[in-house]
Amino acid sequence: MVTASGKVKIEDYAATSAVAWCTGCGNFGILRAMKKALVELQLEPHQVLMVSGIGQAGKFPHYLRCNVLNELHGRPIPAATAAKLVNPELTVIAVSGDGDAYGEGGNHFVHAMNRNVDMTYMVHNNQVYALTRGQACPTTDLGFATKMNPNGAWVSLRPLALAVASDCSFVARGFAGDGEHLAKLIQMAIRHRGFALVEVLQPCPTFNRRNTFQWYSQRVYKLDEAKDYDPEDRTAAFNKALEWGDQIAIGLIYKHDRPLYEDYLGVTKDPLVRQKIDPLQFEPLLDEFK
Amino acid sequence: MAVDLSFMIGGEAGQGIQSMSFVFGKTLMRGGYEIYISQDFESRIRGGHSSASVRSADKRIQAVSDKTDILIALDTETIDIHKKDMDSAGLTICDRERLKIGSSNHDNILDIPMERLAVEKGGDRVMSNTVAIGALVGLIECDFDLLAAVLREEFRRYGDKTTEGNVSAARAGYDHAKQHYAGKTSHRLTPRTPGQKLLMTGHEALALAAMVAGCKFVAGYPMTPTTSILEYIAEKGRQFNIPVVQTEDEISAANMVVGAAYAGARAMTATSGGGFCLMVEALSLAAMTETPMVVVLGQRPGPAIGLPTRTEQSDLEFALYGGHGGFQRPVLAPRGVADAFWLTVRAFDLAEKYQTPVIIITDHDLADCYNTVERFDLKQVKIDRGLTISDEEGARLTTYKRHQITESGISPRAFPMQTRSLVMTDSDEHDEEGHIIEDAETRTRMVLKRQRKLDGLKDDMDGPKITLKPDAEFTMVGWGSTYGAIREAAELLEADGVRANVLHLNELWPFPADAVMRALSNAPKVFVIESNATGQLARLMRAETGIKAHKSILKFDGRPFTPAYIVNALKKEVS
Numbered sequence: 001m002v003t004a005s006g007k008v009k010i011e012d013y014a015a016t017s018a019v020a021w022c023t024g025c026g027n028f029g030i031l032r033a034m035k036k037a038l039v040e041l042q043l044e045p046h047q048v049l050m051v052s053g054i055g056q057a058g059k060f061p062h063y064l065r066c067n068v069l070n071e072l073h074g075r076p077i078p079a080a081t082a083a084k085l086v087n088p089e090l091t092v093i094a095v096s097g098d099g100d101a102y103g104e105g106g107n108h109f110v111h112a113m114n115r116n117v118d119m120t121y122m123v124h125n126n127q128v129y130a131l132t133r134g135q136a137c138p139t140t141d142l143g144f145a146t147k148m149n150p151n152g153a154w155v156s157l158r159p160l161a162l163a164v165a166s167d168c169s170f171v172a173r174g175f176a177g178d179g180e181h182l183a184k185l186i187q188m189a190i191r192h193r194g195f196a197l198v199e200v201l202q203p204c205p206t207f208n209r210r211n212t213f214q215w216y217s218q219r220v221y222k223l224d225e226a227k228d229y230d231p232e233d234r235t236a237a238f239n240k241a242l243e244w245g246d247q248i249a250i251g252l253i254y255k256h257d258r259p260l261y262e263d264y265l266g267v268t269k270d271p272l273v274r275q276k277i278d279p280l281q282f283e284p285l286l287d288e289f290k
Numbered sequence: 291m292a293v294d295l296s297f298m299i300g301g302e303a304g305q306g307i308q309s310m311s312f313v314f315g316k317t318l319m320r321g322g323y324e325i326y327i328s329q330d331f332e333s334r335i336r337g338g339h340s341s342a343s344v345r346s347a348d349k350r351i352q353a354v355s356d357k358t359d360i361l362i363a364l365d366t367e368t369i370d371i372h373k374k375d376m377d378s379a380g381l382t383i384c385d386r387e388r389l390k391i392g393s394s395n396h397d398n399i400l401d402i403p404m405e406r407l408a409v410e411k412g413g414d415r416v417m418s419n420t421v422a423i424g425a426l427v428g429l430i431e432c433d434f435d436l437l438a439a440v441l442r443e444e445f446r447r448y449g450d451k452t453t454e455g456n457v458s459a460a461r462a463g464y465d466h467a468k469q470h471y472a473g474k475t476s477h478r479l480t481p482r483t484p485g486q487k488l489l490m491t492g493h494e495a496l497a498l499a500a501m502v503a504g505c506k507f508v509a510g511y512p513m514t515p516t517t518s519i520l521e522y523i524a525e526k527g528r529q530f531n532i533p534v535v536q537t538e539d540e541i542s543a544a545n546m547v548v549g550a551a552y553a554g555a556r557a558m559t560a561t562s563g564g565g566f567c568l569m570v571e572a573l574s575l576a577a578m579t580e581t582p583m584v585v586v587l588g589q590r591p592g593p594a595i596g597l598p599t600r601t602e603q604s605d606l607e608f609a610l611y612g613g614h615g616g617f618q619r620p621v622l623a624p625r626g627v628a629d630a631f632w633l634t635v636r637a638f639d640l641a642e643k644y645q646t647p648v649i650i651i652t653d654h655d656l657a658d659c660y661n662t663v664e665r666f667d668l669k670q671v672k673i674d675r676g677l678t679i680s681d682e683e684g685a686r687l688t689t690y691k692r693h694q695i696t697e698s699g700i701s702p703r704a705f706p707m708q709t710r711s712l713v714m715t716d717s718d719e720h721d722e723e724g725h726i727i728e729d730a731e732t733r734t735r736m737v738l739k740r741q742r743k744l745d746g747l748k749d750d751m752d753g754p755k756i757t758l759k760p761d762a763e764f765t766m767v768g769w770g771s772t773y774g775a776i777r778e779a780a781e782l783l784e785a786d787g788v789r790a791n792v793l794h795l796n797e798l799w800p801f802p803a804d805a806v807m808r809a810l811s812n813a814p815k816v817f818v819i820e821s822n823a824t825g826q827l828a829r830l831m832r833a834e835t836g837i838k839a840h841k842s843i844l845k846f847d848g849r850p851f852t853p854a855y856i857v858n859a860l861k862k863e864v865s
Contacts, residue, residue: 044710049707051549069579071548075545085535086555090707108542282501286665
């Protein structure tokens with residue numbers, strides 16, 4: 001195993017790739033918060049694996065330094081899950097946009113939360129499909145008209161309610177416009193033992209002129225400052241997750257510490273990737289066919 | 291006199307037909323005979339009609355026979371259904387106290403009071419099938435102790451009472467047959483010297499091979515006929531720390547395999563055609579990210595759900611071409627149970643050596659048939675993980691390029707956290723480091739690199755199995771699990787004075803075009819024999835060699851080819 005050497009600095013995460021996001025994109029705030037969180041956790045780039053999907057969020061891991069598996073649209077969760085299972089020493093972070101997580105990857109989303117593997121899932125929710133140039137997504141506000149939905153969006157999913165219903169062991173929401181708060185949430189999520197969902201409200205200045213920085217700023221409030229909120233109360237969390245409109249909660253919405261899938265599978269002791277291949281150890285299995 | 295007998299056990303689903311055919315087959319194997327057991331069942335848990343054929347011979351057999359010598363009928367329907375399969379000297383064992391059957395063919399029916407003996411001696415009427423097997427063993431003069439030993443092994447998990455009940459029930463059947471029907475048949479399977487044989491199914495051999503080859507991670511969604519692979523490794527893999535993850539769907543399973551393999555573990559998934567449909571997206575991902583991946587595609591008749599518990603070879607073209615973007619991948623199709631073992635071991639090496647998805651095509655027939663095989667010599671298993679970066683090399687690297695452009699096209703593989711080097715790859719077109727690119731020059735170089743990499747594959751192939759005869763009248767060509775039936779058809783023809791060549795492929799891609807052209811350039815009429823309606827191998831052969839088959843012998847009724855079926859079909863064509 002490789003051990004940490006010296007103090008990890010922000011510069012260690014400085015990428016060489018040119019960034020292909022629009023000016024003013026909410027992703028920049030998320031990127032800063034992520035780097036800050038990783039440095040504060042003193043994780044070295046080689047200890048981190050980011051598995052991303054497709055969309056503007058899919059490019060995210062290329063803009064810092066770490067191990068990267070840029071997956072297909074909607075599929076980062078299965079690959080991230082398996083990577084963690086074969087090498088639990090990795091800090092695994094999956095990164096998706098709203099389409100990736102809640103649309104194309106919806107089935108993986110539900111079952112990964114249920115399965116509870118120790119990993120973090122960042123979902124950049126800008127309430128619109130930006131890479132494909134402005135169509136409605138599962139979280140687009142009702143009535144929001146796009147070229148493909150000229151009559152306005154017909155449905156609006158509340159993914160965090162789905163997360164609470166799926167007993168996701170850590171459900172949080174951050175805002176790209178509040179980097180300090182978001183960096184803290186990301187740290188909590190990475191430290192959490194279990195599947196941690198961090199949805200980030202991310203303004204898209206190009207294709208979503210409705211849910212802007214200003215729009216979110218006027219509505220978000222921090223749950224950590226609400227004295228009477230208990231994130232371990234599932235019913236309260238469910239109601240909180242359904243809340244949307246004039247008031248939008250950010251912070252830790254739900255937490256339920258429960259056993260890890262990797263412990264159930266028994267793969268945590270000795271990483272599978274480090275185990276030797278020994279054909280001869282299977283000799284006793286042949287005897288069963290005699 | 292050569293021994294080659296076929297026994298059939300038939301009844302309703304739930305009457306223990308599969309387990310009893312296995313017990314009987316294993317008993318005969320220990321008596322020194324070669325065994326081939328073929329299962330025929332409906333997609334249901336109870337009722338309907340199921341049967342299993344146990345063929346036993348003193349020579350190597352790899353196919354089911356058309357004729358039945360002795361039938362055990364656990365219900366009346368079995369007698370009617372299998373009347374047409376009975377040899378003229380065939381016998382039927384049934385329980386006349388329980389089954390209503392007419393008085394015709396009285397001589398050919400051996401009445402065994404299965405239910406009465408089961409209750410009296412075993413303590414449970416459910417052991418009727420065991421009484422029948424005991425009677426059969428007595429009738430053919432096999433050794434009762436061999437049967438008792440197999441029964442004890444198979445029923446141990448149900449406790450002593452059930453185990454000894456079954457042994458007593460079998461004994462009662464055995465004694466009854468000895469007492470009442472001694473000399474009733476000339477069919478004898480008296481024990482011979484047993485060899486170092488194993489009795490296993492194609493998918494047991496495949497699953498075992500995957501573990502032997504160092505597969506450390508399996509993900510899958512249950513689907514007939516490959517659930518057996520997932521279940522075998524789920525059960526046996528526990529003591530070897532090989533997890534099987536049951537996923538939410540096949541998309542997840544395939545992407546998990548990519549994730550596990552990217553992270554450095556040998557990984558596999560198994561599915562059937564419908565599940566493979568959902569996996570081809572990830573297959574394309576594995577090609578782009580140059581990730582080793584082993585996928586078992588267990589065919590069953592389609593399209594769509596088709597005949598879930600029956601056999602066909604209609605996914606060859608799908609395996610060759612499935613996935614967007616146009617990319618090559620090795621496609622292997624085992625000839626039989628032993629080949630399933632060795633080809634699977636090789637599949638893992640090929641996947642890592644060429645950093646590519648590899649597809650192993652099986653089918654329901656191969657999946658579920660039991661066949662005797664020589665014990666696998668595990669010392670012969672050599673693991674080749676291809677070009678990798680050692681921990682020491684990795685520690686010295688300043689920048690690791692996962693997709694480094696090399697002469698061979700193969701880039702040395704490292705895995706995340708192996709060293710301090712970062713491992714990056716992308717489903718988008720990427721540069722050598724693994725970052726997204728858009729420029730035409732890099733794109734072209736990367737496509738050529740990936741193609742060049744697979745050029746080496748050709749040298750890693752064994753080539754088809756070819757038997758040419760100087761005075762052959764025609765040539766039989768086939769692929770995958772039909773080998774046993776085709777080989778035996780050639781033997782039957784030869785015994786009939788008709789010479790035939792055989793060319794059989796277990797490696798479909800890269801297609802061994804040179805070897806096929808050499809073998810067929812001067813060969814007489816070529817018949818391509820395959821279990822599908824569209825002649826997929828014939829089309830592939832023509833595309834790759836220009837050789838057009840004289841005719842295709844196709845079968846797509848969901849049942850496996852038998853040697854006699856092939857012989858009859860060919861005789862019709864050449865007469």
